[in-house]
Amino acid sequence: MTSARPLDRFRSSGLLWPLVAIVALLAANAIVRPSFLALRFQDGHLYGSLVDILKNGAPTMLIALGMCLVIATRGIDLSVGAVVAISGAVTCSYIAAAPDPTSARAALVGMGMALALCAVLGLWNGFLVAALGIQPIIATLVLMTAGRGIAMLITDGQIITVRNPVFRTVGAGFLVLPVSILIAIAVFVLVAVVTRRTALGLLIESVGINPEASRLAGLRARTIRWTVYVFAAICAGVAGLMISSNVSAADANNAGLWIEMDAILAVVIGGTSLAGGRYSLTGTLLGALIIQTLTTTVYSMGIAPEITLVFKAVVVIAVCLLQAPKVRAALGRRTRRRSAQPAPDAEPGAERSEQTPTGPIVEKVTQP
Amino acid sequence: MSVDAKQAPRAAGRPPVVQMRGISMEFPGVKALQEVDFRLFPGEVHALMGENGAGKSTLIKVLTGVYTPTGGVTTLDGQEVSFSGPAAAQDSGISTVYQEVNLCPNLTVAENILLGREPRRFGAIDGRATRARAAELLADMGLDVDPGSVLAEHPIAVQQLVAIARAVAVDAKVLILDEPTSSLDQDEVAELFRIMRVLRDKGVAILFVSHFLEQVYEISDRMTVLRNGRLVGEHLTQDLSRINLLSLMIGRELGALEELERLADQAGEEASAAPVLRATGLGRKGSVAPFDLQINRGEVVGLAGLLGSGRTEIARLLFGADRADSGEVTVDGKVVQLRSPRAAIASGIAFCSEDRKGEGVVADLSIRDNLVLAMQAAAGWARPIPRKTKDQLVEKWIKALDIRPANPDALVGRLSGGNQQKVLLARWLVTEPKLLILDEPTRGIDIGAKTQIQKLVAELAQKGMAVLYISAELEEVVRLSHRTVVMKDRAKIAELDQHATVDDIMRLIAHVGERTEAVAG
Numbered sequence: 001m002t003s004a005r006p007l008d009r010f011r012s013s014g015l016l017w018p019l020v021a022i023v024a025l026l027a028a029n030a031i032v033r034p035s036f037l038a039l040r041f042q043d044g045h046l047y048g049s050l051v052d053i054l055k056n057g058a059p060t061m062l063i064a065l066g067m068c069l070v071i072a073t074r075g076i077d078l079s080v081g082a083v084v085a086i087s088g089a090v091t092c093s094y095i096a097a098a099p100d101p102t103s104a105r106a107a108l109v110g111m112g113m114a115l116a117l118c119a120v121l122g123l124w125n126g127f128l129v130a131a132l133g134i135q136p137i138i139a140t141l142v143l144m145t146a147g148r149g150i151a152m153l154i155t156d157g158q159i160i161t162v163r164n165p166v167f168r169t170v171g172a173g174f175l176v177l178p179v180s181i182l183i184a185i186a187v188f189v190l191v192a193v194v195t196r197r198t199a200l201g202l203l204i205e206s207v208g209i210n211p212e213a214s215r216l217a218g219l220r221a222r223t224i225r226w227t228v229y230v231f232a233a234i235c236a237g238v239a240g241l242m243i244s245s246n247v248s249a250a251d252a253n254n255a256g257l258w259i260e261m262d263a264i265l266a267v268v269i270g271g272t273s274l275a276g277g278r279y280s281l282t283g284t285l286l287g288a289l290i291i292q293t294l295t296t297t298v299y300s301m302g303i304a305p306e307i308t309l310v311f312k313a314v315v316v317i318a319v320c321l322l323q324a325p326k327v328r329a330a331l332g333r334r335t336r337r338r339s340a341q342p343a344p345d346a347e348p349g350a351e352r353s354e355q356t357p358t359g360p361i362v363e364k365v366t367q368p
Numbered sequence: 369m370s371v372d373a374k375q376a377p378r379a380a381g382r383p384p385v386v387q388m389r390g391i392s393m394e395f396p397g398v399k400a401l402q403e404v405d406f407r408l409f410p411g412e413v414h415a416l417m418g419e420n421g422a423g424k425s426t427l428i429k430v431l432t433g434v435y436t437p438t439g440g441v442t443t444l445d446g447q448e449v450s451f452s453g454p455a456a457a458q459d460s461g462i463s464t465v466y467q468e469v470n471l472c473p474n475l476t477v478a479e480n481i482l483l484g485r486e487p488r489r490f491g492a493i494d495g496r497a498t499r500a501r502a503a504e505l506l507a508d509m510g511l512d513v514d515p516g517s518v519l520a521e522h523p524i525a526v527q528q529l530v531a532i533a534r535a536v537a538v539d540a541k542v543l544i545l546d547e548p549t550s551s552l553d554q555d556e557v558a559e560l561f562r563i564m565r566v567l568r569d570k571g572v573a574i575l576f577v578s579h580f581l582e583q584v585y586e587i588s589d590r591m592t593v594l595r596n597g598r599l600v601g602e603h604l605t606q607d608l609s610r611i612n613l614l615s616l617m618i619g620r621e622l623g624a625l626e627e628l629e630r631l632a633d634q635a636g637e638e639a640s641a642a643p644v645l646r647a648t649g650l651g652r653k654g655s656v657a658p659f660d661l662q663i664n665r666g667e668v669v670g671l672a673g674l675l676g677s678g679r680t681e682i683a684r685l686l687f688g689a690d691r692a693d694s695g696e697v698t699v700d701g702k703v704v705q706l707r708s709p710r711a712a713i714a715s716g717i718a719f720c721s722e723d724r725k726g727e728g729v730v731a732d733l734s735i736r737d738n739l740v741l742a743m744q745a746a747a748g749w750a751r752p753i754p755r756k757t758k759d760q761l762v763e764k765w766i767k768a769l770d771i772r773p774a775n776p777d778a779l780v781g782r783l784s785g786g787n788q789q790k791v792l793l794a795r796w797l798v799t800e801p802k803l804l805i806l807d808e809p810t811r812g813i814d815i816g817a818k819t820q821i822q823k824l825v826a827e828l829a830q831k832g833m834a835v836l837y838i839s840a841e842l843e844e845v846v847r848l849s850h851r852t853v854v855m856k857d858r859a860k861i862a863e864l865d866q867h868a869t870v871d872d873i874m875r876l877i878a879h880v881g882e883r884t885e886a887v888a889g
Binding site for chain 1: 689708713719726727728729730731733737741745746750753
């Protein structure tokens with residue numbers, strides 16, 4: 001019985017269904033193409049579809065982490081996609097124009113400038129939201145729209161290609177695992193430690209749940225809100241470096257296009273409410289992985305990429321439904337009736353039915 | 369409706385319109401109701417009595433379909449019913465006005481009254497007819513409110529009456545009023561009671577919940593008493609004396625009130641003349657006229673006045689929640705700039721807002737997190753309070769203030785009003801403030817918790833804390849305070865000493881503009 005406690009806590013943490021969804025997706029892939037799970041070690045690198053998922057998912061994960069904290073304060077940041085484009089544009093333009101475009105110095109200065117600019121953009125978002133009190137969705141819409149324009153100005157409307165080994169490491173390099181995923185994991189650990197080992201997480205949640213009560217309790221509500229926008233923009237900046245580094249080019253039009261939507265989805269799939277308050281970093285990470293696994297699944301199964309979005313939609317609907325209190329209650333009732341003797345101390349409603357509803361999701365995804 | 373509506377209050381011969389049998393309601397870890405029976409007759413005002421957490425609100429929510437009970441049967445007009453939600457209950461003729469105004473502040477008064485039932489024309493809402501119908505309803509209630517005005521522009525009291533107008537707008541068989549009078553002044557209460565009597569005589573069954581005993585005795589015909597989620601009795605109001613009712617509700621002897629008086633007297637003698645806070649010419653345009661105020665160590669200063677007289681405004685200025693545009697404040701002799709609540713807290717000032725839900729507790733956080741929030745905010749995010757210290761503090765204050773449930777992980781939003789208030793108080797007490805500002809700390813909470821909180825205030829003062837105490841209940845202010853500041857029309861009009869009586873205050877407030885006489889002493 002001692003093992004029951006952590007299990008219960010895990011069940012009530014809301015991480016169960018995202019995890020089930022990932023496992024189901026991976027299983028479906030493995031069934032269709034057994035080599036999917038294979039890993040190869042070659043020249044000190046790890047290769048395989050799983051590694052690709054991590055590598056390609058890293059930018060979304062990073063942005064989703066920033067988004068998660070913003071959403072926890074009752075906000076939202078639509079501008080991250082534009083920030084991705086600006087970050088890549090600044091770095092590549094600087095490197096391309098540097099006296100020695102292949103030098104480490106050019107890469108480092110370029111990336112430093114890009115991140116500094118992203119921090120300024122985050123300050124701008126935070127200023128609109130926290131200082132002026134504009135609704136976050138509108139405030140960040142400003143930069144979402146203007147940001148790509150800024151990126152176009154920086155690149156002169158061209159796709160700028162660079163050849164710089166140091167810059168290339170960020171998005172395409174390997175240290176056994178892809179460097180990009182190592183960065184994403186490092187940021188995740190950093191955020192988890194900073195928010196959960198200190199009181200920052202509590203203060204962020206408090207501001208998200210009741211801003212006025214938090215202010216009257218002496219919290220620096222404005223500073224906290226401001227800070228999360230800066231953090232989100234810096235995360236987007238790093239993601240922008242990864243994306244442009246991976247293709248050695250800055251594409252102001254397409255880099256990070258719609259990535260804000262993926263990030264918001266990842267946060268929601270991970271069980272954080274858009275109404276703010278309680279947030280889950282682990283859930284967010286799982287959410288980002290689900291989205292990336294799904295994209296990879298579609299490609300690896302040879303399904304036309306145009307339909308990817310439809311599959312995303314289906315999975316998102318399924319996961320969100322499974323998290324809805326009403327659906328959980330209904331499922332709980334069904335399984336209770338089916339199983340002869342329900343556990344006496346289990347909580348009513350919800351997520352005690354591991355066996356039931358995973359089947360349908362997988363079937364829908366793998367149908368064609 | 370029946371012909372003999374006049375004798376409706378003693379309608380024992382008629383079948384009840386609502387009958388609930390064996391109602392149980394369990395939340396995870398909490399048994400809110402256990403096998404409660406309840407009946408409600410047409411043409412009566414029925415008071416539902418009980419302490420905080422006794423299950424009154426839960427019973428009402430079961431009756432109105434907000435909760436589905438875990439056991440028991442409800443019948444309406446003899447038919448068994450099970451409502452899927454408040455809308456279904458309303459369609460069957462059960463209308464509710466909840467404790468906190470649940471309207472849309474950004475819509476007009478007329479839209480709020482008729483929301484979901486707007487008169488339609490060619491499928492679209494007929495704005496003119498909506499306003500006309502609402503104006504009619506408001507006129508029936510004798511309320512002078514422009515139906516086209518936006519609800520948020522009106523004070524809470526008017527919003528409350530609008531909520532009642534909304535409930536009356538459907539021809540309800542059963543009207544439930546949960547703490548409708550907690551933000552109303554005398555005249556408004558009289559108005560409400562007039563309307564309640566009219567409805568009762570029409571045969572409407574009215575369920576009335578209030579913590580004001582005198583009001584309950586004035587208006588109700590019958591009462592049901594709950595304690596700790598169980599039924600402890602149903603009585604005709606005329607057959608149950610106040611003292612018997614109290615002992616039914618509380619389940620223990622009432623010695624605390626006398627002890628309280630004694631404590632207040634003692635503290636009075638010990639109140640020193642060392643000013644903790646001194647405000648000179650402090651004011652804010654459109655909010656409160658410049659005033660002087662001094663609060664000494666170990667002293668309770670009461671702030672008395674009608675709703676909207678500027679009581680809360682003073683509290684907010686002293687706490688930095690609003691910025692003053694004139695005057696200065698010193699704390700312990702040093703001038704302080706109260707630019708924000710944070711600055712005020714740093715100077716040792718604490719403030720419990722009257723709006724517990726909106727400005728007080730953080731509903732989705734646990735008792736533990738709520739309790740340490742102010743202390744943690746003062747310490748800064750980088751210096752988390754160690755888990756052990758937290759647990760000790762939380763355990764100490766849950767015990768000291770008798771917070772229920774005594775579970776540190778319980779979400780504060782699930783607690784009853786009185787317990788939320790205690791958590792809020794504890795949040796400030798852990799910061800050991802020099803001056804504690806309490807704005808309506810006993811509003812909407814039961815007698816037991818009320819007495820506990822008043823006693824606590826007296827004890828804190830005795831230990832040397834300065835307290836600014838705001839309450840609409842003048843007797844409470846007079847009983848607790850060493851000095852009473854009287855407010856009227858957003859200005860301080862007088863300051864009375866310990867021997868002030870409720871009559872003195874009433875007289876002061878009643879005599880407009882005669883401020884020269886007003887200095888008692």
